[in-house]
Amino acid sequence: MLILILGALIAPAQNFTKDNVKYYKGYNWRIDEEGDSMLVLFFVDAYAYPQLKFKNKKERQEYDRLMRNVKLTLPYAKLIAETLVETYEYIETLPTQKEREEYLKRMEKEIFEQYKPTLKKFSRTQAKILIKLVQRETHQTSYEIVKAFLGTFRATFWQGFGKLFGVSLKGTYDPDSNTEDARIERIATQIELGIL
Numbered sequence: 001m002l003i004l005i006l007g008a009l010i011a012p013a014q015n016f017t018k019d020n021v022k023y024y025k026g027y028n029w030r031i032d033e034e035g036d037s038m039l040v041l042f043f044v045d046a047y048a049y050p051q052l053k054f055k056n057k058k059e060r061q062e063y064d065r066l067m068r069n070v071k072l073t074l075p076y077a078k079l080i081a082e083t084l085v086e087t088y089e090y091i092e093t094l095p096t097q098k099e100r101e102e103y104l105k106r107m108e109k110e111i112f113e114q115y116k117p118t119l120k121k122f123s124r125t126q127a128k129i130l131i132k133l134v135q136r137e138t139h140q141t142s143y144e145i146v147k148a149f150l151g152t153f154r155a156t157f158w159q160g161f162g163k164l165f166g167v168s169l170k171g172t173y174d175p176d177s178n179t180e181d182a183r184i185e186r187i188a189t190q191i192e193l194g195i196l
Contacts, residue, residue: 047189063183067196069126070133070187076119077133083111084138084145104149127167132184135173143169 028040054060087107094100122130131142138145146169147155159169175185190196 047193049186049190066129066180066183067187069123069129070184071191071196073122073126073130073133074188074191076115076130077137080134081137084149087149108150124166127162127165128171129184131167131169131171132173132181133188135171136185136188141170141172 028042030038030040032038052063054063087104091100091103094103119127134142134145140148143155143159146158155169162169173181173184175181187196
């Protein structure tokens with residue numbers, strides 16, 4: 001049995017298409033070229049983090065606050081990333097630049113109407129974390145995203161508007177060299193794995 005499982009994991013994944021395979025959580029059955037069925041297991045990446053040690057109670061409270069803020073903002077970052085992909089794919093189907101611009105204006109207005117009341121309640125810290133998490137999900141700064149969809153002028157306007165409130169759209173997310181970003185990454189990964 002173990003040989004079949006390993007064989008299925010090592011075998012080429014040419015039969016793994018959404019059309020001919022039913023997906024199940026954690027495992028799947030695959031039929032090879034000879035007609036034999038094999039069990040295929042899907043493994044999730046495992047992350048092991050060392051136990052956090054805090055110097056004092058205040059540092060623990062700051063970490064708990066960061067955890068709350070990441071839990072609050074991560075779903076919005078994922079939603080933004082998903083919306084960007086859908087918008088980009090739809091824009092590519094529009095034949096003229098004028099239609100694309102009209103669609104983007106309409107989309108911007110709808111997004112503001114839908115999410116402005118919620119995002120207005122975010123604190124400055126939560127807004128900064130949201131911008132970092134958007135970069136984590138999209139691999140682009142918020143400024144680059146706004147510039148790509150709305151143009152340089154509007155991106156500069158929103159960057160200036162954000163600066164008035166102490167939030168930069170050009171802020172970077174680098175968990176390898178920034179300790180706060182590393183903590184955000186740790187919390188976000190644990191949320192995605194269902195640990196937190």
